[in-house]
Amino acid sequence: MKRTQWLVISAVLFVAASTLAQMPAAPVAPAAPLGNQPLNRVAKFLAAKYLPSTVLAEAAVNKLNNSRTDQQTSAPSGSAGSTTITDRAGIPDLLALAVERGAITKTTSGSSVTLTTTPYAWLTAFGMRDTAANWKANAGARRVSLASTFASEDVTKGDFSSFASGEVKVVVAGNRSARDFVIANMPGVVGLAQQITDADENQFTNCTAPLGAALGGDLTMKAFVGINDLDPVFANYTPDDATLTVLRQCVSTINLQAAASRAVSANLPKIVESFLKNQNRLQFSIAGLFQRDPVLSDFYTFKLLTDYNPAAGNNATVADTANPSRSANLNAQIDFNRRHTATDGTQLHGIRAWSLEGAANSARFAERRLDGTLAIKATRAKEAGAKTTAIAQARLNIHLNGTMTVPVGLSYARRATDTIKKGFQINVGVSALLDELLSDAGAR
Amino acid sequence: MIQKKGTQFYTLTPNDGFGVRVTATGTSFFVPASIDITVLSLVDAITFNVTPAMLNGAGSLHQLNLHCFFTPPTGSYTIEVLDAFGTVIDTIMATLPAGQLSGTQMYYQLILFIV
Numbered sequence A: 001m002k003r004t005q006w007l008v009i010s011a012v013l014f015v016a017a018s019t020l021a022q023m024p025a026a027p028v029a030p031a032a033p034l035g036n037q038p039l040n041r042v043a044k045f046l047a048a049k050y051l052p053s054t055v056l057a058e059a060a061v062n063k064l065n066n067s068r069t070d071q072q073t074s075a076p077s078g079s080a081g082s083t084t085i086t087d088r089a090g091i092p093d094l095l096a097l098a099v100e101r102g103a104i105t106k107t108t109s110g111s112s113v114t115l116t117t118t119p120y121a122w123l124t125a126f127g128m129r130d131t132a133a134n135w136k137a138n139a140g141a142r143r144v145s146l147a148s149t150f151a152s153e154d155v156t157k158g159d160f161s162s163f164a165s166g167e168v169k170v171v172v173a174g175n176r177s178a179r180d181f182v183i184a185n186m187p188g189v190v191g192l193a194q195q196i197t198d199a200d201e202n203q204f205t206n207c208t209a210p211l212g213a214a215l216g217g218d219l220t221m222k223a224f225v226g227i228n229d230l231d232p233v234f235a236n237y238t239p240d241d242a243t244l245t246v247l248r249q250c251v252s253t254i255n256l257q258a259a260a261s262r263a264v265s266a267n268l269p270k271i272v273e274s275f276l277k278n279q280n281r282l283q284f285s286i287a288g289l290f291q292r293d294p295v296l297s298d299f300y301t302f303k304l305l306t307d308y309n310p311a312a313g314n315n316a317t318v319a320d321t322a323n324p325s326r327s328a329n330l331n332a333q334i335d336f337n338r339r340h341t342a343t344d345g346t347q348l349h350g351i352r353a354w355s356l357e358g359a360a361n362s363a364r365f366a367e368r369r370l371d372g373t374l375a376i377k378a379t380r381a382k383e384a385g386a387k388t389t390a391i392a393q394a395r396l397n398i399h400l401n402g403t404m405t406v407p408v409g410l411s412y413a414r415r416a417t418d419t420i421k422k423g424f425q426i427n428v429g430v431s432a433l434l435d436e437l438l439s440d441a442g443a444r
Numbered sequence B: 001m002i003q004k005k006g007t008q009f010y011t012l013t014p015n016d017g018f019g020v021r022v023t024a025t026g027t028s029f030f031v032p033a034s035i036d037i038t039v040l041s042l043v044d045a046i047t048f049n050v051t052p053a054m055l056n057g058a059g060s061l062h063q064l065n066l067h068c069f070f071t072p073p074t075g076s077y078t079i080e081v082l083d084a085f086g087t088v089i090d091t092i093m094a095t096l097p098a099g100q101l102s103g104t105q106m107y108y109q110l111i112l113f114i115v
Helices: A004-024 A038-050 A118-127 A133-138 A187-217 A215-227 A241-279 A435-443
Strands: A095-101 A110-117 A144-150 A163-173 A280-290 A299-308 A327-337 A349-362 A370-382 A389-399 A404-415 A423-433 B003-006 B011-014 B018-025 B034-037 B036-038 B048-050 B061-070 B076-082 B088-095 B105-114
Touching: A038 A187, A038 A215, A038 B105, A110 A370, A118 A133, A187 A215, A187 A241, A187 B034, A187 B061, A215 B003, A215 B011, A241 B061, A241 B105, A280 B034, B003 B088, B018 B061, B061 B076, B076 B105, B088 B105
Parallel strands: B011 B105
Antiparallel strands: A095 A110, A095 A423, A110 A144, A144 A163, A163 A280, A280 A299, A299 A327, A327 A349, A349 A370, A370 A389, A389 A404, A404 A423, B003 B011, B018 B048, B018 B076, B034 B036, B034 B061, B061 B105, B076 B088
């Protein structure tokens, strides 16, 4: 089997294994649920012992997802093995990995591995903590991304033979990371926090204070010191009627806490997403790219990238739980040949080609597992007699989980050029946005 | 001086105050908090000082509530309890298990008993 195919298979297995290691069969209850907190635990124990018909509702967890669709996690368009004809203006916060088998451009292998990272990720990898203060202080390091694509099947020809392209991208305006904003200052969050503190206040007034008074100091101290085994603590304890009433109130207050928690967890992500949606109608980036081309000449690319969110600014709350609205991209690109002669001696222009790209991106659908893109790219080479080549693509992104995505695309090029294949091509790959994994690792 | 006597359980005298500090790493800071019926406005990585005047006399039980919401569902919160001299007497690390979604909270109830 060819070397690049082994590389592709190994990378896919690595990403799949990492994802499977992180992906449980079903959401797991958090380690600090409502019912296991000290006061709630004592109250539940006593209620279960002396109020046998009582059933405490467990706090439900989970809602919502953070799901940006503006981040570029795959190989830049035009790179060997790329599965996309249009680029996104956004960048990962920390790191992304993509393994792709694209067939839009002409390469001997058609497979590639792309790593995309930011200087901020390197700072946190080498000791800087990913705190809010450092996040703010290093905003510049988070606006730059570096991407490298490795695709060459033949690594015997010269230094760094496997390196196919490298890109530097700068987000000039319109960052869409939730961490750039203070949640407590967002509209509607004060009300959510009030629900939580009201439930806690209710618990203290109707459970904690009267239960402490009913148990007395000595028994209270023993209960909380011996929290892991309350049976011997209360072996000889018999509550009076007033205490039984307090225990019923405790059950009620715990249920109210759980309800408040569910309400906030359901609405908080909506508020955050609505806020972000309204903040960033337009995202604008610039990128510089270097691409290897053993046939004609290596070349440089300069790109202007825009991402437009038409829903921003209408102040409407998202109807669905954190489903990003549809968006559009409009990009322009110019390529410059590195050499003036091709490998076969043909004279080359300094300017290699111009390109214009447009794309329409859907919001997530099918329980937020899918999103789609329709794109078109028009390229015109500089050489005399060259005609404009148009490529159209329909792509479906299958989100396996919060980290891993499988892009599947069908592209069609009207005519062939030196670097673009004519006709229909199927493009597949695997991309992983590793921000969550790295952020969790850095927090420990 | 505040003393740790058990998991999330502390004792202190009527003249003792203490501090609580919550630091977010890798996630946006959102921690609604209260002690008894008093709302606390916590700021990321800044110590909030609870004074003796905010607590009752000997024999009273107090409840400090900390709700650590994860948006996005990454990173962790570090909860530190400090004595009056700023010495950390207890540290609690809150990290979401894998598979949890944005908006999930980790709730911590710290019980204070005045002796």
